[in-house]
Amino acid sequence: xxxxxxxxxxxxxxxxxxxxxxxxxxxxxxxxxxxxxxxxxxxxxxxxxxxxxxxxxxxxxxxxxxxxxxxxxxxxxxxxxxxxxxxxxxxxxxxxxxxxxxxxxxxxxxxxxxxxxxxxxxxxxxxxxxxxxxxxxxxxxxxxxxxxxxxxxxxxxxxxxxxxxxxxxxxxxxxxxxxxxxxxxxxxxxxxxxxxxxxxxxxxxxxxxxxxxxxxxxxxxxxxxxxxxxxxxxxxxxxxxxxxxxxxxxxxxxxxxxxxxxxxxxxxxxxxxxxxxxxxx
Amino acid sequence: xxxxxxxxxxxxxxxxxxxxxxxxxxxxxxxxxxxxxxxxxxxxxxxxxxxxxxxxxxxxxxxxxxxxxxxxxxxxxxxxxxxxxxxxxxxxxxxxxxxxxxxxxxxxxxxxxxxxxxxxxxxxxxxxxxxxxxxxxxxxxxxxxxxxxxxxxxxxxxxxxxxxxxxxxxxxxxxxxxxxxxxxxxxxx
Numbered sequence: 001x002x003x004x005x006x007x008x009x010x011x012x013x014x015x016x017x018x019x020x021x022x023x024x025x026x027x028x029x030x031x032x033x034x035x036x037x038x039x040x041x042x043x044x045x046x047x048x049x050x051x052x053x054x055x056x057x058x059x060x061x062x063x064x065x066x067x068x069x070x071x072x073x074x075x076x077x078x079x080x081x082x083x084x085x086x087x088x089x090x091x092x093x094x095x096x097x098x099x100x101x102x103x104x105x106x107x108x109x110x111x112x113x114x115x116x117x118x119x120x121x122x123x124x125x126x127x128x129x130x131x132x133x134x135x136x137x138x139x140x141x142x143x144x145x146x147x148x149x150x151x152x153x154x155x156x157x158x159x160x161x162x163x164x165x166x167x168x169x170x171x172x173x174x175x176x177x178x179x180x181x182x183x184x185x186x187x188x189x190x191x192x193x194x195x196x197x198x199x200x201x202x203x204x205x206x207x208x209x210x211x212x213x214x215x216x217x218x219x220x221x222x223x224x225x226x227x228x229x230x231x232x233x234x235x236x237x238x239x240x241x242x243x244x245x246x247x248x249x250x251x252x253x254x255x256x257x258x259x260x261x262x263x264x265x266x267x268x269x270x271x272x273x274x275x276x277x278x279x280x281x
Numbered sequence: 282x283x284x285x286x287x288x289x290x291x292x293x294x295x296x297x298x299x300x301x302x303x304x305x306x307x308x309x310x311x312x313x314x315x316x317x318x319x320x321x322x323x324x325x326x327x328x329x330x331x332x333x334x335x336x337x338x339x340x341x342x343x344x345x346x347x348x349x350x351x352x353x354x355x356x357x358x359x360x361x362x363x364x365x366x367x368x369x370x371x372x373x374x375x376x377x378x379x380x381x382x383x384x385x386x387x388x389x390x391x392x393x394x395x396x397x398x399x400x401x402x403x404x405x406x407x408x409x410x411x412x413x414x415x416x417x418x419x420x421x422x423x424x425x426x427x428x429x430x431x432x433x434x435x436x437x438x439x440x441x442x443x444x445x446x447x448x449x450x451x452x453x454x455x456x457x458x459x460x461x462x463x464x465x466x467x468x469x470x
Contacts (some may be wrong), residue, residue: 041457041461043300043302043443043453044458046302046443047405047443048415050405050408050411050441051405051407051408053408053411054405054407054408054409054410054411054412057353057410057414058410061410062348063345063348063351063354063355063409063410063413064345064408064409064410065355065407065409065410066355066356066357066407066409066410067342067343067344067345067354067355067356067357067409068343068357068359068407068409069345069355073393105345105346105347105348105354106345106346107343107344107345107346107354107355107429107430108429109343115322118315120428122428137361147407148359148360149359149360149383149384149406152360167354177458180384180386180454180458181385181386181403181454182362182383182384183382183385184406184407189374206403234462234465235458235462236457236458236459236461236462236465237458238458238461240301240383240403240405240455241385241454241457241458242403242407242443242445242453242457242458243386243436243453243456243457243458243459243460243461244457244461245461269405271406272407273407
């Protein structure tokens, strides 16, 4: 068994938390540049220009791309040949977030109680963490720094199996039109289909991790993604909801087996500042 | 591009049209969810607000902390609709001139805006690093315990804005997508 000390995990998480806040991933920036050349709304063009300039300024000046540096959502893949020493993995992950958000001058946006006290935890913990067990002797950690504006536009539909492909298209496109400018379009649409209500929501979030421009490995889902993207970009919502072509950068679908009575469909939107960073230890 | 300097006059505000691009210079005040809740509490208790908002501009933002050597951190707009519950009373009670945020507003807010001649500007959401370069001074005015949600007085220079909803109630969030769809159908797409 390969040993990984908690101190290594803390330091790695600290680094990716800061990196995600400052450096927009190349695939996202590349797609924004591509869409700005296709945008035919004058207001939309001005907005996309500002968004692209903003990414360059953030990277150069080491400033957060967006002041909402988000909930730290962590996806952790644990190899079956590793053993973690020096403490508990969840504690190490949260310590990394605490250090990253404090030392990187990132905004602390988490309140301890959702309804009554709403007092800020002052270090952006706790992170929202998902664990997966995989083969190998590595620990892979991805941070998705998820802003509140786009997260608030998430939705879940417990559809009937007979609603089918057309039902899903109607639900997704109308949700994005209703969200308007709130999730900061152009967005990435993460869609979870199948599983249970909770599983579909998880899959929709996980779908946001896929590289922008990547194609689903299953032909039918690849076709559905392409059709959804085309319909969304005909909706007219446009950059920031002011009308235009660029409503979505990408549509990503994740699926899971489900009950004979069910077809859960979840939508999780990411804003154009689609921030993530990964470390493999 | 329209250049505006605070305090903006009522005639300047009423001459702005939905879709206009504006560069704003001067003083603006920040307030988001928690500060609005305290404003509401002050109204309930018939107390004066700690800041006089008559003729002023409110910016819905919670900036990230200022790194060493910088005036402010990243400072883009947050979603305005969360302030909608508080806004009609705020406009009626204070005589606020304009608001800066992102995303659509409720019919009740638009009605209150038309009544008081208020303008709603949008700044580009997710462009907080770029926007921070147009902030040349920042100080906390009140509610310091709210951290990022404290009310800050900002001095801005050529702060880039779009008139989202003008004082006549014309709404770019409605008009923009509608016109885009109309053009698509004319082109037969």
